[in-house]
Amino acid sequence: MSEEPGHVVRIERTFAASAEDVFDACTSAEVMRRWFHCAPDWATPEAEVDLRLGGKVRVVMRMPDGTQVEAQGEYTLIDRPQRLAMTWTFHDDPYNEQLIELSFSESEGSTTVLMVNSGVSTDERRDAQDEGWRGCFDELERVLAE
Secondary structure, three states: OOOOOOEEEEEEEEEOOOHHHHHHHOOOHHHHHHHOOOOOOOEEEEEEEOOOOOOEEEEEEEOOOOOEEEEEEEEEEEEOOOEEEEEEEEOOOOOOOEEEEEEEEEEOOEEEEEEEEEEEOOHHHHHHHHHHHHHHHHHHHHHHHO
16 A cells, blocks of 8 residues: 555454455445445435446535535556555545555455545545545445345
8 A cells, every 4th residue: 555645544444244245345336325425314326436447436425415525536456356446536626636545355254444545635634534434434334234
């Protein structure tokens, strides 16, 4: 995992699922619509995935008040089910291109995901993204348990 210039969010989380299932949940537009949002009262009405090197990924998250948050990127590494990397840019800060790197390590039926989100522009944005990613992973845990 590289750490690009700027602020970094680093989260390690273990899920009760195989590496293949967790990787697939992170790369399926249909499944991402069920978990890729920061809190249970948010929604993800749009998710698009073109899972190939250079392919695009895009999500639109909706807050309870109707405000939408859009982010998109491009896949730079796909090594199913061990690693995944993509650029990442938010619609409200289009010049802050970030990098998201995920590694998936399976042991005894559980998978530990290490997520490094580097190149974040400010302390405030880093803190918001840390909170957001933790909420997304809570939602992913719920979806994987269904």
